[in-house]
Amino acid sequence: MAAAVGKTLSVGSTISAGSKSGPATHHKTMGVKLNSVARFSSFSGLKATSSVNQGLDASLLGSGNLVALKTSFVAKAVEQNQRLYKQLQTQASYKVAVLGAAGGIGQPLALLIKMSPLVSALHLYDVANVKGVAADLSHCNTPSQVLDFTGPSELASALKGVNVVVIPAGVPRKPGMTRDDLFNINAGIVKNLIEAVADNCPDAFIHIISNPVNSTVPIAAEILKKKGVYDPKKLFGVTTLDVVRANTFVAQKKNLKLIDVDVPVIGGHAGITILPLLSKTRPSVTFTDEEVQELTVRIQNAGTEVVEAKAGAGSATLSMAYAAARFVESSLRALDGDSDVYECTYIESDVTDLPFFASRVKLGRKGVEAVITKDLQGLSEYEEQALEALKPELRASIEKGIAFANKQPVAGA
Numbered sequence: 492m493a494a495a496v497g498k499t500l501s502v503g504s505t506i507s508a509g510s511k512s513g514p515a516t517h518h519k520t521m522g523v524k525l526n527s528v529a530r531f532s533s534f535s536g537l538k539a540t541s542s543v544n545q546g547l548d549a550s551l552l553g554s555g556n557l558v559a560l561k562t563s564f565v566a567k568a569v570e571q572n573q574r575l576y577k578q579l580q581t582q583a584s585y586k587v588a589v590l591g592a593a594g595g596i597g598q599p600l601a602l603l604i605k606m607s608p609l610v611s612a613l614h615l616y617d618v619a620n621v622k623g624v625a626a627d628l629s630h631c632n633t634p635s636q637v638l639d640f641t642g643p644s645e646l647a648s649a650l651k652g653v654n655v656v657v658i659p660a661g662v663p664r665k666p667g668m669t670r671d672d673l674f675n676i677n678a679g680i681v682k683n684l685i686e687a688v689a690d691n692c693p694d695a696f697i698h699i700i701s702n703p704v705n706s707t708v709p710i711a712a713e714i715l716k717k718k719g720v721y722d723p724k725k726l727f728g729v730t731t732l733d734v735v736r737a738n739t740f741v742a743q744k745k746n747l748k749l750i751d752v753d754v755p756v757i758g759g760h761a762g763i764t765i766l767p768l769l770s771k772t773r774p775s776v777t778f779t780d781e782e783v784q785e786l787t788v789r790i791q792n793a794g795t796e797v798v799e800a801k802a803g804a805g806s807a808t809l810s811m812a813y814a815a816a817r818f819v820e821s822s823l824r825a826l827d828g829d830s831d832v833y834e835c836t837y838i839e840s841d842v843t844d845l846p847f848f849a850s851r852v853k854l855g856r857k858g859v860e861a862v863i864t865k866d867l868q869g870l871s872e873y874e875e876q877a878l879e880a881l882k883p884e885l886r887a888s889i890e891k892g893i894a895f896a897n898k899q900p901v902a903g904a
């Protein structure tokens with residue numbers, strides 16, 4: 492294991508920007524908070540220019556004055572930066588591990604997590620090619636330390652002391668494949684990684700990206716149960732991409748400001764099990780029956796849209812990384828005590844007769860604090876029917892995952 496460290500930060504950019512934000516909204520449209528000072532300090536990163544070099548016009552000043560002014564200005568700026576540095580240092584206190592970090596999702600996801608000032612350490616694990624990714628990323632001047640871990644012998648070290656584990660390890664779809672076609676390979680990968688999570692960071696929030704999420708989350712739950720460390724409040728299937736897509740497509744269709752749009756997406760994360768609740772769109776907007784049908788199908792098939800466009804080169808990676816980074820940031824904010832964090836996610840659930848189900852939840856320090864059942868009340872007829880229609884497929888995927896896990900020997904269980 493090699494340590495690749497970049498322990499500087501991009502100060503000067505983040506803190507002041509938040510004060511210009513707009514009025515608070517009631518509903519939570521985004522995982523990334525949009526209405527507070529904390530928002531910008533919590534997902535900043537890219538802005539690199541320092542205030543030190545701005546606002547000095549040499550033509551108005553003699554050179555002596557310029558030197559004096561620059562000196563005092565620089566001294567002030569340094570002092571200010573030191574204050575901000577301290578502020579950010581106290582914020583950067585969470586450790587995040589990405590398992591499968593050298594992959595199509597893993598790399599951009601690691602980059603986005605590297606931008607978070609809430610992260611003090613970023614552990615990148617993969618079976619191959621992760622050293623270069625970590626070396627590259629470590630040069631970004633954001634607070635977190637980047638460490639790389641290669642292969643099973645370094646997996647335990649990658650996970651020790653980690654607060655959030657994100658799992659995009661596995662194989663992606665090729666054209667013509669369903670997410671379920673990935674089951675045989677990815678089920679085993681997730682099972683092995685979760686065993687290590689159970690042994691090394693049983694209290695961590697676990698974010699599962701590897702498909703088929705409808706089955707890999709139940710697999711993870713069973714393995715954690717066998718290990719005696721299952722906490723259903725901390726195991727999440729990442730369905731944020733469905734929400735991101737729904738928000739984008741609805742905003743496009745209805746000519747709305749993207750940042751305002753919030754569409755809850757419930758059910759599961761494959762085909763018809765993905766159910767966008769268009770009737771619950773905020774801001775309130777009306778759709779014709781044709782629009783509901785068209786948008787619902789597009790949201791359900793958006794992954795396939797990308798798979799086909801990539802023509803054999805994989806599935807969604809960049810939008811997925813964005814969505815996963817948003818879910819990580821939401822988790823970190825919840826861990827940090829923010830009492831205003833809401834996300835849709837696939838979890839063990841009793842809001843329907845299915846044992847696992849995606850819906851909007853409130854996140855807190857201990858994971859899921861509350862399931863927001865209100866979204867499921869007063870559904871349109873179309874949504875009611877779609878909800879009933881998705882249940883057999885989702886149930887079958889859950890049962891397939893549980894059956895797989897129960898056939899597996901679990902080390903140390």
Ligand SMILES: NC(=O)c1ccc[n+]([C@@H]2O[C@H](COP(=O)([O-])OP(=O)(O)OC[C@H]3O[C@@H](n4cnc5c(N)ncnc54)[C@H](O)[C@@H]3O)[C@@H](O)[C@H]2O)c1
Pocket residue numbers: 590591592593594595596597616617618619659660661662663664673677680684699700701702703704729730732733760805806807808811
């Ligand atoms: N939840 C979602 O919304 C969503 C969206 C898109 C893709 N996905 C899924 O995410 C997964 C990854 O997709 P990708 O495009 O990044 O694939 P990829 O093949 O580009 O990357 C996968 C990475 O996992 C690594 N890996 C394989 N076995 C491993 C193991 N045992 N331990 C650690 N790492 C291992 C590989 O070396 C590779 O670097 C796929 O299962 C894909 O279907 C989920």
